[in-house]
Amino acid sequence: MADDRTYTACVVGLSGIGAGRPNVDGDHGMGHVMPNCHVPAYAQLPFTEVVGVCDLKEDLVQDTLKDWSGTFPGLRGFADYREMLETCKPDILSVVTSDHRHADIVVDAVEAGVRGIYCEKPIATSLADADRMIAAVESRNVPMTINHTRRWGAVYREVKKLLDDSAIGALKRIVLNFGGPRAILFRNGTHMIDMTCFLAGSEPAWVFAELDEGYEDYWPYQGDGGRNADLEPGCSGFIHFKNGVRAFYNGSKGRECRGGYQLDGTDGWMFVYEDYYELDTGNGIQTIAPKGPTHYYSAAAVRDLVHVMEHGGETISPPRAARDTLEIILGFLASQKHGNVRIDFPLDEHAV
Numbered sequence: 465m466a467d468d469r470t471y472t473a474c475v476v477g478l479s480g481i482g483a484g485r486p487n488v489d490g491d492h493g494m495g496h497v498m499p500n501c502h503v504p505a506y507a508q509l510p511f512t513e514v515v516g517v518c519d520l521k522e523d524l525v526q527d528t529l530k531d532w533s534g535t536f537p538g539l540r541g542f543a544d545y546r547e548m549l550e551t552c553k554p555d556i557l558s559v560v561t562s563d564h565r566h567a568d569i570v571v572d573a574v575e576a577g578v579r580g581i582y583c584e585k586p587i588a589t590s591l592a593d594a595d596r597m598i599a600a601v602e603s604r605n606v607p608m609t610i611n612h613t614r615r616w617g618a619v620y621r622e623v624k625k626l627l628d629d630s631a632i633g634a635l636k637r638i639v640l641n642f643g644g645p646r647a648i649l650f651r652n653g654t655h656m657i658d659m660t661c662f663l664a665g666s667e668p669a670w671v672f673a674e675l676d677e678g679y680e681d682y683w684p685y686q687g688d689g690g691r692n693a694d695l696e697p698g699c700s701g702f703i704h705f706k707n708g709v710r711a712f713y714n715g716s717k718g719r720e721c722r723g724g725y726q727l728d729g730t731d732g733w734m735f736v737y738e739d740y741y742e743l744d745t746g747n748g749i750q751t752i753a754p755k756g757p758t759h760y761y762s763a764a765a766v767r768d769l770v771h772v773m774e775h776g777g778e779t780i781s782p783p784r785a786a787r788d789t790l791e792i793i794l795g796f797l798a799s800q801k802h803g804n805v806r807i808d809f810p811l812d813e814h815a816v
């Protein structure tokens with residue numbers, strides 16, 4: 465990767481996660497700039513330059529130009545993403561629109577000739593949308609990464625390596641705890657379910673679930689893109705993976721709980737938190753805090769995307785993995801709808 469801002473990027477969707485100013489006082493393990501958002505991530509990397517930003521809201525476009533034109537002198541603002549793609553012809557597009565507004569933009573971006581896509585999570589809110597996004601990027605070999613942030617985190621990467629090295633023997637069970645008012649399935653639960661799949665190291669085979677009270681008839685997605693937590697349920701859900709790993713998603717709304725993942729193997733266990741993990745293989749509990757970023761990984765996501773653009777292969781958070789997560793979420797809804805029954809995959813969302 466060259467150090468000369470070789471790759472041009474555009475960003476569509478300019479709320480905080482799209483274009484938020486970095487917290488220059490924070491020490492988040494990735495240097496001076498806190499690259500938790502898209503524009504700051506490109507600013508932090510020496511080989512990317514943001515040339516265009518777009519939002520339907522004119523004030524957000526103007527704010528972004530004001531904040532970032534010093535960093536990116538040629539930066540232009542747009543209200544129409546198609547016009548931005550046509551004018552700027554970016555190498556990379558960041559899609560940072562609401563949860564249910566990713567698909568058309570990704571499909572149009574591929575058509576316009578972008579070489580890489582960094583798309584927010586969840587990939588979509590219906591499998592039909594996810595499938596047309598995947599079909600588009602695969603038809604032109606355009607790498608896409610979905611911002612399930614934890615995949616780039618030091619703790620999760622170290623834990624994954626330990627699992628792959630059989631440090632606790634064969635992984636058998638995962639219990640994931642997630643609570644509080646934003647323990648909602650699509651917008652936030654997607655992170656936790658994605659990490660569960662990543663740790664399980666397999667594809668989901670079937671699920672069953674009970675949604676939170678008041679959401680008994682919740683099918684299909686009825687949210688507003690993720691802002692209003694009342695429009696999405698929490699859930700207690702069981703996932704059976706093809707490799708036999710069993711996972712329990714303990715993710716109801718309500719009181720905050722201590723979040724994390726308990727991993728039980730044949731020879732030991734781990735408990736994984738955001739910035740450290742505990743490991744016990746029979747010789748007492750070790751508490752380990754790996755060095756490196758613990759929460760905000762957008763620059764790492766872009767670096768990984770560019771690496772795949774240059775060398776081929778698959779991003780750390782590929783779209784088919786994000787589709788597995790969406791299938792689990794929709795499977796939970798389908799289970800509830802049919803009386804909390806087992807839902808075998810592949811899920812036919814049109815038959816639910």
Ligand SMILES: NC(=O)c1ccc[n+]([C@@H]2O[C@H](COP(=O)([O-])OP(=O)(O)OC[C@H]3O[C@@H](n4cnc5c(N)ncnc54)[C@H](O)[C@@H]3O)[C@@H](O)[C@H]2O)c1
Binds near residue numbers: 521565586612613
């Ligand atoms: N990875 C993370 O940790 C993280 C954190 C926060 C949000 N997100 C994700 O980022 C995305 C955006 O979240 P949000 O809370 O900012 O959503 P939001 O709905 O509040 O804002 C989205 C922005 O996109 C704009 N937009 C929508 N459609 C557009 C279009 N066709 N053209 C141009 N602009 C358009 C809207 O005007 C709005 O300003 C969501 O998918 C969300 O899940 C991820």
